[in-house]
Amino acid sequence: MREFWYYFKNGLLGENPVLKLMIGLCSVLAVSVRVDNCLGMGAAVIFVLTCSSLVISLIRNFVPNEVRIPIFIVVISTFTTIVDLVMKAYLPPLSKAMGIFIPLIVVNCIIMARAEAFASRKPPLHAVADALGMGVGYTLVITAIGVVRELFGYGEILSHPVFPESFQGMMAMILPPGAFLLIGIYIAILNWSLRRGKR
């Protein structure tokens, strides 16, 4: 159990997939315009990541080394398609808002990278812990960006207005430049705090 927590915490900060490993950036920036999109995306990524890590770890001894990549891809794309279909059926507005970025989960580098570097080498429990840590770490970052973008871009949080009527949304926050600016600032803050922590 202690190992479980160790691997889980690893993904949250020390090896945060987005801010430290620089992977899975596309969907982070693209869907983080509103907080509800972020939570939906986070849930979808956690589901795909955890399920594929579990399956890949379970079949790791059965899969010949030569064809491991195609097999990982098949596993990951199966779970992505499942998420895509289920979201279309039960959460159509959310699925519409995220559009092409749901099918693109399949090429979210986090999942492939964790499958290759971790899940295919470790027992299922550790793989799941790592996947959950990475997934939650991803969700935290995307939500942190989403809160700022929705707050300043629309003056709302989860579509509830927080500023007085007269507030004019900052367009830059909704458009691509705002997303790039924010993630730059976040990484700088993380670097700064990690460095201060070391001293």
Added chain:
Amino acid sequence: MTKILRVALALTVVCGVAALALSFVYVVTKERIAEEAKRELNEALAVVFPGGENFAPFDLASFGPLPESKEFKFLEAYAVTKSGKQQGFVFKVASTGYGGPIVLLVGVDTEKGVFTGIKVLEHQETPGLGSNVAGEGFLSQFLGKPLTDSFTIGKDVQAVSGATISTRAVVRACVNVAELLRGEGK
């Protein structure tokens, strides 16, 4: 040789299981997805034509030759009836805005000759500027406007500030629908 067999076996088993799982999920969700799409359409139709009871797909060709240009196109039409009586139409149209086509539903009460509502279904306008044409504030001014309105921007229609082209696209849709129903469309 056994190596190749092992590789082939692994691939076959994984693909087979994946295919089974996928087709299962597909069958389970298929009806639900179709239902959702239908419900969404009906909801949108009810918004642009409040009080309409029955929306039946209507053949656009029966309006005669339709106006069509690079900026504007009729996509679909629905005839609205209430207790068996023809009440009006809802048109699905595409009108080009700043970032691409804006797809709109436009409801018209032909009895009274007024617009009953407009809803933006899809658009790629600039968030924060052009995207405001999809908002209540802008679209509600079309409610109850007569078909004979002149739709002059700035006089009859309050433009969205900073988004003249998006505003024009919505107005163009109204003008075309009005002309078609007044029988002036060419």
Added chain:
Amino acid sequence: MNGEILSIFKIIVSAAFVDNIILARYIGLCPYIGMSSSVANSIGMGMAVTFVMVLASIVTWVLWNYALVPLGLEYLRIMVFILVIATLVQLVEILLKKNVPNLYRAMGIYLPLITTNCAILAVTFLGVDYGYTLFQVVVYSISVALGFTVALVLLAGIRERLRLAKIPSFWQGYPIVFIATCLLAIAFLGFRGLVK
């Protein structure tokens, strides 16, 4: 005929600049950040992506229109497309390893990562979503790849200059790269509304 040329031109400008896949759509960021440390590498990466992107969109377009749609298997799209891309990448990798070992060494781990390059998968999806003809799909994928390469080379140029600049220590590395990207994205916003 004139209209056709115009529409092709429209596809090129909007795919390469207005809807630039990186700076306006946020797709393909991993190689964008990873491969932009020098101009030479970024051009190599751009070429590899162009090659794979065009091939992939042709193959997937044919599969989509002549296999998946007639058979009613649209829901298998994600899996089929990603497998096609993975195979193509493997092919390009073998070819590069044999014929251009220098470039192969420079790209290192990034070539296998083309498989998980969202840009390529996204282009194949968008190509069929937009309902393009085969010719239009080819033009579209070349233009997107062009836009990708332009963005990559621009950033690489900036990063080469940045190496000489004095930057606060915690802004060094990725943070300053994203700030540069932010400014590039603002510049590319100027293309909006260019194509109607």
